[in-house]
Amino acid sequence: MKNIAKKLLTTILSVALLAGCAPTTKKESSTPKETPKIVDPVDVNVAALKGPTSMGMVQMMKENDEGKITSNxxxxxxxxxxxxxxxxxxxxxxxxxxxPANLASVLYNKMEKNLQVLAINTLGVLYICETGDSIHSVADLKGKTIYASGKGATPEYVLNYILEKNGLQVGTDVTIEWKSEHAECVQALAQDPNAIAMLPQPFV
Incomplete structure (x- = not known):
């Protein structure tokens, strides 16, 4: 199996706030301090796609189930x-x-900008998989049929880009059979010893 998505390095920016020491002779303000307001937890509904998209939430889900998260x-x-x-x-x-990021941009415009993007991450999680050992480069995909899921989303754009940059044209040099779910691609691999599939983790 070959990783066909280039991993991008993420630069983490940290900001440190430095506080100076106040003189010991300074008198404390006589103004009474305000008591912090207690905010009641609110219900927050979270949706994610099965696979890499939701894998990053596993720790939060676990802590939520164990009652360790009380803010919401x-x-x-x-x-x-x-x-x-x-x-x-x-x-x-x-x-x-x-x-997927492309869906976020579409929804942002469709909902008249009544949507906020919180974060974008790119993971190298797309793999070309086979049960044999015939695919060693993108060029080896010529004349092959690839089972994949994610038409109209990031997986399709990534696959098309990789194939095009390697001189292969979808529909002419490579056939892509789109499935509704990644699990269907796994089934294709299990049933056909010559099948090739593009899969993300954890399906690989």
């Missing part, structure tokens, strides 16, 4: 396809959703 009441929903997440975002059924 989180409810997580893991969905199989982008088509299941989109209507929930548009209708306001979810407060936070982890979705």
């Amino acid at each position: 009441n989180y409810k997580f929903e893991i969905l199989s396809a982008v088509d299941e997440v989109t209507p929930k975002i548009v209708k306001g059924d979810v407060d936070i959703a982890a979705v």
Whole structure:
């Protein structure tokens, strides 16, 4: 199996705030300090796609189930396809959703900018998989059929880009058979010893 997505290095910026020491002779203010207001926890509905998109939430889900998170009441929903997440975002059924970046931009404009992007990350999690040992480079994909999921989203754009940059044209040199879920691609690999699939973790 070959990793066909280039990993991007993430630069973490940290800001340190330095506080000076106040003179010991300074008198304390006689103004009474305000008591911090206690904010009641609110219900937060979170949706994410099955696979790498939701894997990063596992620790938070675990702590939420164990009652270690008390700031809000989180409810997580893991969905199989982008088509299941989109209507929930548009209708306001979810407060936070982890979705492909291209979908976020589409929804941002469709919802008249009534949407905020919190973070974008890029992971090298797309792999070309086979049960044999015939694929050693992108050039070896010529004349092959690839099972994949994620049409109209990041997986399709990444695969098309990689193939094009290596001189292969979809529909002419390579056939892509799109499935609705990654699990269907796994089934294709299990049933056909000559099958090739593009899969993300943890399906690999």
